[in-house]
Amino acid sequence: MGLSYKMRLLILALGIGIATTGGLFIKSLLKPESFGVYGPYRAAAIDEEAQIPIRHATNVSCYSCHPYEAKIHKAGLHKTISCEFCHGPWADHVAGSKKVGTLPVKKDGEITTLCLRCHNTEITARPHEVIKTVAMPGHLESQKVKLTHNCNQCHHVHAPLKYINRAKQITESAEKAL
Amino acid sequence: MKTDQEKRAFLKKVLDGTIAGSLYLVMPMAGLAMGNNTKDHASRKAPLEKLPEQVPGIRGKTYDILDQEFAFVVDITRCIGCGSCCVADKREYNVPDDNYRTWVERYVKGFSDQVYVDAPNGGLDGYQTPRLDIDELIRDTFFVPKLCNMCKEAPCVQVCPVGATFTTPDGFVLVDHERCVGCAYCIQACPYSVRYIHPTTKTVDKCTWCYHRVRKGLLPACVDVCPTGARKFGSLRDESSEVYQILKGPGVLTVLKKEMGTWPALYYKGARREVV
Structure with missing residues (x-):
């Protein structure tokens, strides 16, 4: 082999350089977009979790359409009980402002x-x-x-x-x- | 098609039967314009604005994730084992059968100091019958609701090989269902057994303290439905919140498996030393 010491060093340096750049490039392709914003995880997952729609909408929503039951329920000893516990979740009953299902009694x-x-x-x-x-x-x-x-x-x-x-x-x- | 819809909307307003409705007959154009801005818009609003702000200081401003802290307090002396929380939790997330994000255990302690624990169907059906298999005098018996402890040093986060489970800056331990590969290391690591593999998605699932509700200013579903106030949740940045007052006060609070150094954000009030 007629390569000089300097040439060998250069080839070695170039090889390491190419491998590193290639590695970093592949990493950038594989790494999810918001990874590492707050830590070693995908930060967008936090917002995805936060945007799940709710299915229970508190007694206040029930009261807004059922004033007769509301008056009795609020005055009685059972006022701390959730309507949705006995009757089922709000989301099975209303979507937007439309009734989509009947809750069991x-x-x-x-x-x-x-x-x-x-x-x-x-x-x-x-x-x-x-x-x-x-x-x-x-x-x-x-x-x-x-x-x-x-x-x-x-x-x-x-x-x-x-x-x-x-x-x-x-x-x-x-x-x-x- | 568009004209049809307009006609329909107009007739709807007329048929509302209000004084305004009859005015629309006289002034149809003005009525339409008015209607679009007021009544119709209000009825299409998401229900969120109508709901009470149960966790104050979140709605109506940008959520500063770096400046939030929450705590959960379970008051064992007030739990009646009705299972409302378990039912609400199952319905909020459509949790598959035989998996539980939260559950209620029944502890029975005899005079021999033997401890008996059971949780038939996680407390989903309530506790309808007493334990008949215990052959000694009962010294103490109580219910213990269980859920994610939201550890500040979470073992599940440490073992996840793909960064799919993590602690958010506001203190919640969540799961990224896109990244989770279902290896179940975290299930083995969790000292409180709150994790399970979801049979449909094949990714890991767990209690999130209803993160989606908290970010909307609502209490977790289990806290909202608890009839006796045994479950309490609130912000530690809000000095008027019940949990802030409890944590600040002199009452004895314990955490589960303190010796493991997980630093849970879930505190128990009235927990006997047998509770693990």
Whole structure:
């Protein structure tokens, strides 16, 4: 080989240079656009996540079209319960300002099951200062109603003491009148 | 076609039955112009403007991602195990069955100090029956909601080989579904088991503290639906927020698996030492 020392050095330097440039070029092709803005990840993914449409739209949206239910619900002990928990998410019901689907309304036995999800005394893990619980069928017996009764036959589901308090008022005033 | 639509819009306005509507009959052109600017526009608005601003200081200005900090507080002493949060979470994201972004565990502690934990279907169906398989006197029993801890030193982020999971400057640990290759290293790394492979996308998925809702000034879905206030979320840049007051106050707060040095932004109030 008749190459001089300097020539060999030059070839080596050129080789490294070409390899580096090529490598950087390939890297620039493979690297996603917003990679590395905040760290070693694609910054655009943050905005993509932020732009997912919401499916639950708070009780306020429900109240805006259902004023009758809203009035009762807001006045009762169940005001902290989300409409969407029992009835399903807003997005299944409304899109834009159009109704796109009917949300289910719980019926009969389903209602009792739903009530006991929170109000069952048997579940002792429940802090009793947070929630009032009842034992079944003891509660039905003590209230002298049929054991086949569902909760909503005495309790308004949106404001549980609405009818109970009204009934008390009527009986009290009847007693006073006597 | 265009004329049809205009006719339709005009008739709609007339049939609204308002005084304005009958005025439109007399002054159709003026009515159309008015209608376009007011009522019609308002009804087409995205619902967002009508929703309450649950996380103040986000809407109506450019979001400065570098100057935000959030915290999540779970108050175990207020959780009744109703599972509202789990149901809302499943519906918000259409989470596939048998996968959970958040769940509620039931802890039962006997006088022998034995701890029994169960979470049938992640608490999605609520807790309808007591545990009948425990053969000793029960000393203490409570519910523990679980979700992503949003670690400041997140093990899942450290192990991801493709930079698909990361901590955002505002403190959320998110997943880039475009880059995730589904290798599941992060699932093994997560000390809190909050990650799963989504059966359809085959990428990893996890609780995001409803990042999309927070950026719209809304509370995470689970916090919004919680009937007892057991789940609390808020900005630490807002001194009036409930979580700021709790974190600032003297109450005892704990984090899960503190010894692992993950520095979670999820705090528990009233958590017994058995909670892991």
